[in-house]
Amino acid sequence: MTGIAILLVYVLAFVLAAAAAGLLRRGRARRADFSSLKTVTFGDESAIRPDRLASIASVVVIFLLWGAFTGSKLVPLHVSGPFAGETSFTYQSEGTGGQLSDGRVRITVGPDGTLPAGAETSDDVAVAVQSGRNKLIQLPGDARVVSVNGTEIAPGGAVPVEDGTVSMTSKGTLSFAAERGLQMEPIWLPSPEAVVGRFIEIMANGYQNYSLWEHIGASLLRVLAGFTLGALVGIPLGYAMGLSGWFRGWFDPIVEFMRPVPPLALIPLVIIWFGIWETGKVVLLFLAALWVMAIAARAGVSGVRISKIHAAYSLGASKWQILRHVIVPNSLPEIFTGARVAMGVCWGTVVAAELVAAQMGAGMMIIAAAKFQLTDIVMMGIILIGLIGFGIDLLMRQAETRLVPWKGRS
């Protein structure tokens, strides 16, 4: 139920933000560049450009929801939190002789759980309950409780009262649980400021004997080593497969077999063969990058227009010169596309490999934190891993536009 409610709130935020953006822009002059002047945009993919206002609103909504469900101080609106304060309920008990007597239980609910002040009559009880926990209530005498707030109760039953629920154990003892509300406990989902606080703390002090930069640096170094090795072997292999029938025949079964095997499935074997330390991880990343790069290079060779090759031959170029001046540059766009894919695969694989065994690394950080239920560190790690992966792709794209400016323009 709560999940569906959250989904509805999210959809509502989507619609409201769209309406708000529409209102905000009303009356402003439309831009007059070529795409904005198109009247047919539904179905013309080239006319669809991401609305940056929507992107900003999307991120803001995620943070608002996150904050609202974790009681963040940065967010003005919150969903109902766990009950804190004083409450009470009455009960009726039956003595051994069958006489009925009324009593009242006063409860203080709070994070620390101190007893409320005030005199106790013989039938009155005061208890303190910690937020989100249950508390058994010791009643005076050995009277048997028959009703709570006027509602009959039997062993195993429960009665909803103000700010919580009173239930009866099978042995007849009352137990009180305060209203939990919709907010998440930090152990499930820490608030944004808790995650930021952890980030600052770990930046300053490190985590598990290594600084944050050593953790992230270790992961990046493994990716770089594995990717470089994979590219160094994969690209020539792909070229050879694109240029020689024997090479293609020989390696086709190997490449086509290994390509659909996810690198994660190789982890057990790699650990058995190469151990859990650096060698194993670099070998795994090498295997993750190898097939992607080989296939990209092969596609780059087969993508060369035959007229370019023919032209180079009739201009007197040798085979080696054609490889160096025609085939290699012509395949660069494909190789860059492959490199972006391979980098993404490697980054995902290194995190997974570090989950299995590592002393440092981004993946090791989150798995170690998860073992101590330090959810804020897990969240911080996930956010960092996502941001770094995005950053790597951004860098690759920049290198692509700089190094292969002719891509898609021939």
Place this chain on the structure above:
Amino acid sequence: MSGLTLNNISMRFDLPNGSHVQALQDVSLHLAKGELLSVLGPSGCGKTTLLNIVAGFLAPTAGEITLNGHAVRGPDAERGMVFQEGALFEWMNVRDNVSFGPRMAGRRKADYLPEVDRLLEIVGLKDFRDKAIYELSGGMQQRVALARCLANDPDVILMDEPLGALDALTREKMQALVLKLWKETGKTVMLITHSVEEALLLGERLIVMAPRPGRIHKEYRLPFAELGAGMDLREVKKHPDFGTTREDILSMIWNMEEEIMGHMEPAS
């Protein structure tokens, strides 16, 4: 013997289903040095196959080609080729494209650069020599292709519909340029085209090929290329013989196409 000689060239492809296609049958031809030959024919008559054989990209199943007395065995810098489109190297600028041949031959920069710049000036791209290929229009790209071929100083220039992808106006300008370059350099040229007008304007000699099997159907000797070197090409088109020859060839190719369609009908 000097010049380009095609001696009974035949080409037969085996098909996967066991049958075969006779693409060319006993094509013989001699081109003297400096001659310009246009080749016309309906689609499927083997024009491009013939050109690829002369260029050395395909080996004929029978017959021999000789250039200046020695046999043609494969592609070589002595036979330059200009393609319809997409044969330029996008990763090089205009000047590097044009100087590709000399650079691959290992010649020194000081040797070939003046010639490259002179050719760029002739084709009207002097101010574009540092531009990237994808920044040029289609017509400009074909000028680069022409200059690149000439910079390598081949004995024979093979053109595979070099102006086929250009718009009508650019095409007329380029036809004049091709004529001018041919006159100035005195190269032997073999030009394949779909345009009868272009074949008439540019070809000193013209062969019309017939399909199934590909063979030479008729050969013409034409005065228009000579006229065109000294006069506006539009004036040449007003020549009384131009119109009649064009009609002649058009109806000839038309009939061949009809015949092919007739052949196809019972099969389908």
